[in-house]
Amino acid sequence: MERLNVSLCGIELDNPVIPASGTFGYGHEFAELYDIDLLGTFSFKGTTLLPRFGNETPRIAEAQAGMLNAVGLQNPGVEAVIAEELPKLKTCFHKPVMANVSGFSVEEYAAVCKKLDKEPQVGWLEVNISCPNVHGGGMSFGTDPAQAAAVTRAVKTVTSKPVIMKLSPNVTDIVSVAKACEEAGADGISLINTLLSMRIDLRTRRPVLANVTGGLSGPAVFPVALRMVWQVARAVSVPVVGLGGVSSAEDVIEMMLAGACAVEIGAANLRDPWICKKIIEELPAVMDRLGINNLRDIIGGAR
């Protein structure tokens, strides 16, 4: 299906559809449901240097057209990911995978990336400087252009793989953060992570989430994400990956028109675990209807 091919930081993708980190585990839950080789790639669960339990439960709340999560970066740590998850992944996924990395210091980001750099199946390092859930954690890096640049520089010195900086929308000026990352050597930008949010239980008058606040995702955030992708894509020359509330083939095309060369799909996987497969299958018909021959031709095509 050549019509769907796109390129991301020099690596060819069969299509632009990429399940987003935190909604797809390390792949095998979904490999039981469909052949995940039909994806462009996927971004695996955010990985830190040490194993993390994450936040207490409840970690999940609902919103109109979306959901809040405060999982708090639960993951087995980079050593276990390399020793256990990646060998398992090799048996069900035969393409370069996007490794999502989180950290609580510049040194931690670099240490995790250095270890993942040696893994042949890792195609890209997606560096999450935006997770809003962890106290005193990633938040500060993604909200300050200088800190975002510091992480980018540290990561770039330990890897030869393409580095995609994943930005937080919880900022006043997303373009300044994106430009700082680009100037520090980022090979790509992905955006947006979740929006800082909360819900209160009317009966108990307490926050629904044990962590009090969490990240909003789902269709509710799509227009915000689209606007930020549009702004960033016009301001940087590196590839931009768009995400935030994407739930349909039409949403994928809209994100690409705004300037995304590939599109991640997050919360929608949790509501419909087959959604990425369906979107990939539906894209050609939607493209026909809209007079699009090749997806790569429409990137940034909105005027």
Next chain:
Amino acid sequence: MKQADFTILENKKLTENVRLLYLQGDTSGITRPGQFVNLKLEGRFLRRPLSVCDREDGRLTLIYKITGAGTGQLSLLPAGTKLDLLTGLGNGYDLREAGTDPLVIGGGVGIPPLYYLTRELIAAGRKVTAVLGFNTAGEIFYTDEFRSLGANVLVTTADGSYGIRGFVTDALPGLDYSVYYACGPEPMLKAVWQKAKGPGQLSFEERMGCGFGACMGCTCRTVTGYKRICKEGPVLRKEEILWNA
């Protein structure tokens, strides 16, 4: 896990807040008592996880409590409505260790999955005692159905308006059983865990994102490591449970 479209045959009131949903559709994804389904509702982003009360080929029974806007919306759906379900979620109860005379212990809306369990246990030739706890006589449901299966049923009410006065644990003294299977609110499970003797399996509830192990929204700590209530649970063995402080 299997996705299947179901049709509502009946959505009827059992008590003030409890409803029985009788559905037609492909139940082949459901393999063990204690599993749950995750139900999509129009206009709601997250699915609603509901335990399986009973299944047969082409028929599914769910019992749910109206606890919020989502289940309130569900309670208004008429017969004929189509529902998108993810079926066969979670590990369910292990029946291999039931022994000769297992005990099932249920509290309120934790009772439904024990019905399917009891039916399977009795079909396997076990002698089942069921302790079913409610707040008050007006909230009692499904006790006759347990009796019809052939179970020895003991009912407790917290206010003493029917059966044994008190909680399910007040019915335990004097009972002999090979193993217990429990489902109910967490305070009940904790009391059962403390007071019931012998091996046990307890089914837990948690707010879920996906229901199939992808989002890590429902993780709990156990003696044997972190477990996802939706995937490695909802049933945990007595000896692996760690209670939150």
